[in-house]
Amino acid sequence: MTTTSTTTSRRTATRGSQGPAAASADWLDQRTGIAVAVKGLARKIFPDHWSFMLGEVALYSFITLLISGVFLTMFFVPSTNEVTYNGPWTALQGTRMSEAYASTLRLSFEVRGGLLMRQIHHWAALIFMAAIVTHMMRIFFTGAFRKPREINWVIGFTLLVLGMAAGFSGYSLPDDVLSGNGLRIAQGITLAVPIIGTYASYALFGGEFPGTALIPRLFTVHVLLIPGLLLALVGLHLAFVFLHKHTQFPGSGRTNTNVVGYPLFPVYVAKAGGFFFVVFGVIALLGATMQINPVWNYGSYDPSPVSAGAQPDWYMLFLEGALRLMPGQTEVVLGSFTVPLNIIVPAMILPGILLGALALYPFVEAYASGDHREHHLLDRPRNATFRTSFGVSLLTAFFVLVLAGSNDLIATQFHLSINDITWTFRVLLFVAPAIAFLVTKRICLGLQRRDRELVLHGHETGRIVRFASGEYIEVHAPLDEDERWLRVQQEPVRPLQIAPAEDSRGVRRKGYAADRRRQRLSQLFYEDRVEPVTPRELAAAHEHGAHPVLEPAEEAAQISAGVH
Amino acid sequence: MSTIDRYSGGSDELSAPEELPDRFQNPGLPPHRPRRGDLDPRADKTSERIVLALFGLSTLGTIGFLVAYFALPTGTDAGGIQRSTMTLGLALAFALLGIGTAAIQWAKSIMNDHERVEERHLMESSPAVREGAIANLEAGAADSGLSRRGLLKSAMIGSLALFPLTIVVPLIGNIGGNWNVSTFKHTMWKKGLRLTTDPSGRPIRAADVTIGSVVHVIPDGLDKAANPMDEKAKAIVLLIRLDPRDLHEADDRKGWSYNGIVAYSKVCTHVGCPVALYEQQTHHLLCPCHQSTFDVANGAKVVFGPAKRPLPQLPITVDSEGYLVAQSDFHEPIGPSFWERLR
Known part of the structure; x- marks a missing residue:
């Protein structure tokens, strides 16, 4: 329908008979030829299943992160310059602290709605990672990563890793005691890298720990580098979903060569669009009612104090657990060089194996099955x-x-x-x-x-x-x-x-x-x-x-x- | 593997009717089941009213948010902030959930719910398109003369490979500050430097340290150092006084303590957290991050956990006024292990 009306209007060009919507569509199409895309995509069919919404949750919590994150950048000051606090939070009045921490306090106590935005941002990050992980579980267990979707699996895997980096760089920014000790652990792990460890630590921190360079650097990484990469890869991820057409669960009438469901416009525009507001709404509810990361209780970072029972956000917990489990005896000295396997194994090799197994699984399975066909029907x-x-x-x-x-x-x-x-x-x-x-x-x-x-x-x-x-x-x-x-x-x-093994003449076969x-x-x-x-x-x-x-x-x- | 697992049909010997296929046939799409609203105009009208109400709820949420924003100050105490956050957040949640549930209700109960079928096509291009692509690439390559002019190709690859150095070299040159990584091996402790309490900086008289007590220590003059935070991160020390009968000292460290007072680096030899939990009964120091446990009565050796090395000991004594001072810097690098720590 869209094309017919567009082509007619282009030919007749009788502006008077057009409504404002048609007129702007005409204006846009004459400059972009967008009708081709609209015709192809407007009624594109997507299958329905609750588990397909897990990826949507990830996408919408990402958008929530972008919205709340932009708000936070307006008030946060990424600097470790020392200031004396004289804001409304009496417990810390008169104490020396970094500007990063002081601005986080101002954001929490003096900016109206600031604490809400901070809590929304933090909750959204937790949900973003949880949604990525559960979405990935859905993809994995239903075999949706099979040909032709292996590339998209790898993109999704990269998004998982970037999400962890985004989370870690984000919760380290307020420069409080809790996150500072997290950074100290990160530095300890960096030092453990053979040969270049000390140099890598110097490169990260711009000198010794904690230095003054890290918070501004983390800020750039957190608000520019990682979100930029995430945005680009999320775009590519979705483009592939459109290109491949969504997988569907088996059932009557559903085959490997068709896709059964509802059209993008209007059903999924309404359902998915509405679902964005639901996800944002639930995160707002969490931000409103459940306190998260009350940095004003921790104090500004100082290398000496530490709180017991401290934990990273949940998606970093497996690394923390690996570090805790590894027995210390495994640190060895080779010649005059120290190789702290008690850190290298849990912080580098083990996550390398777990994540590597995840990333490479589609290729291993394809090799084992010898299957080169496309699979659009889920297992x-x-x-x-x-x-x-x-x-x-x-x-x-x-x-x-x-x-x-x-x-x-x-x-x-x-x-x-x-x-x-x-x-x-x-x-x-x-x-x-x-x-x-x-x-x-x-x-x-x-x-x-x-x-x-x-x-x-x-x-x-x-x-x-x-x-x-x-x-x-x-x-x-x-x-x-x-x-x-x-x-x-x-x-x-x-x-x-x-x-x-042997051919008909009894000769052993090569390979x-x-x-x-x-x-x-x-x-x-x-x-x-x-x-x-x-x-x-x-x-x-x-x-x-x-x-x-x-x-x-x-x-x-x-x-x-x-x-x- | 049981026999059942390897079950492979098993009915080959069965004389089944010949016309049966090897596999079942897909029965095709089941018929559409109408919703209540499709049959009953009143139910349809109700659905519409629900959508309307939900949009209305959202608008109320937005208005409520604005009212709360202007009417509720954040206050100066935790209670006021919590009130403001809660009110704004709940109103925002209503504004958002109203829109979301309205749109979904609209899609589910009012919009056409007949499933449609779209055909898929193989991802790969047709052979003709592939041939065309290859032909185009070959034509382009021929136009460029890339294959005939080997020197040009090498020059191009060489210059492309080299030019990133203009960005990488200054980056690497500067990103690590002065790159003097030997700083990891030294702290600001030196002979005669007084031990002071953290954070007040008061010197500590040996006689004031009672048995069983723990003092968090920083070096005297820390705040006047060039980079106090960096120095503090390396120089923090735990001072503990034990009953001299409990203290087992290695022969070469006999002179490092004073009247049962020992000083150990507070930086964990695992990944560098401050080791801060002291158990008076067992003389064990526990790192709260990864639970490495050190025995203070025995040279701070590791008794459990992921750390390998004992905490480095700071040799201490008292000065003429009876205040605790360091005899020297630590005799080994403090904190986490690194490649060249023994060099």
């Missing part, structure tokens, strides 16, 4: 046994580290020995992910078998029938078409088949060893599986009549033995 997590188990085990490791980052609070709240807790977590870091993997795998396989059973035998009805022969059976109601399709639609993925390694990986991913019911199996099950449920293998054995 039900149960049907991707290895992926789901691996993801849960990665999350478990992350969760153990988060808890370890709170070991002092656990000790004081539950009156336990901090040493026992630390040892427990040291063991759990290795044991819990393994257990989580095995348990998740069993649950996935169990759910898949339950799907098979449902398809083959239908729902239990609770109605017991007695035959003339005296046999009792429970009547099962067959699944309707839609219910069944959901449980049989997945394509089974089987381990890769490779050519034999067999590499192929065999790949096959082993593939077997690790896909050996254990439950395949969906085929129409023939269903027909066979129906031939039996509605008899009590048998395990498939048992049933197959019975069938081949001719038992009826």
